[in-house]
Amino acid sequence: MTRPSAIMVAASLLLAVAAVTWALAQPESGLHPPSPAWWNGELHSKYAETRLRLAEARLAKAEHLNSHMPGQVSESDLCSLRARIDLLRHELAETRRQPHGYGIAAQQRAAQVAVTLAEQNLEAARAVNRRQAGAVQPLDMRLRELHLEIARLRADIWDDPVFLASPTDMLQMQIDQLADQLQDVLHDVENAPAIQRR
Numbered sequence: 347m348t349r350p351s352a353i354m355v356a357a358s359l360l361l362a363v364a365a366v367t368w369a370l371a372q373p374e375s376g377l378h379p380p381s382p383a384w385w386n387g388e389l390h391s392k393y394a395e396t397r398l399r400l401a402e403a404r405l406a407k408a409e410h411l412n413s414h415m416p417g418q419v420s421e422s423d424l425c426s427l428r429a430r431i432d433l434l435r436h437e438l439a440e441t442r443r444q445p446h447g448y449g450i451a452a453q454q455r456a457a458q459v460a461v462t463l464a465e466q467n468l469e470a471a472r473a474v475n476r477r478q479a480g481a482v483q484p485l486d487m488r489l490r491e492l493h494l495e496i497a498r499l500r501a502d503i504w505d506d507p508v509f510l511a512s513p514t515d516m517l518q519m520q521i522d523q524l525a526d527q528l529q530d531v532l533h534d535v536e537n538a539p540a541i542q543r544r
Contacts, residue, residue, distance in 0.1 A: 390445040391438070398434040405431060422470070426463060433459045450504070450516065453523070457501035464494035 405427040408419040437452045444451075468490040471482040500523070503509065509519040 390441050394434070394438040394441040398431065398438055401427070401431045401434050422467065425466060429459050429463055449520070450510065453520070454501070454504045457497070457504045460497040461494070461501050464490070464497040468494050 405424070408424055408427055411418045412424075433452075433456055436455045440451045440455075468487075471487055471490050474481045475487070503519065503523070509515050
């Protein structure tokens, strides 16, 4: 992810958190009549469908690039693109089932996908080291192990019934998780040239 796009993602997440927090703090005014439930649900479904189509188009582009120049897009990146499509298909199904309350289910699924990707990344590095000892350095192995541990803990947090006990606890947990992920993205962008690409 390039620095400008990461900053845009970070800013968007921050604005979304601020908007949700502000909206929940507002008293009900009754000035705006609610839109019909079928329209509102259809709007959410169209949004989820379009996000899925975008992910499918990105995968198609990556596969097209590799068909012309094999290896231009790494297998790890292709795996990540495929996992995103699976995640968005699940989110679309949840949106159709429950247009206004699929957030927790989507985040739980995203956390599970992150665990799977981290497991695959670690296993791929171990396989490389089995073929050629020391090809992946011990510090790089440790980073992969820690990424997997964090992914598993994040998945456990999303599944923790204590956080799901009340809407306030649920909202606070979501804000905390979004803030953590935002900090991670910004940190990765800032440190990518110095640490991650060596």
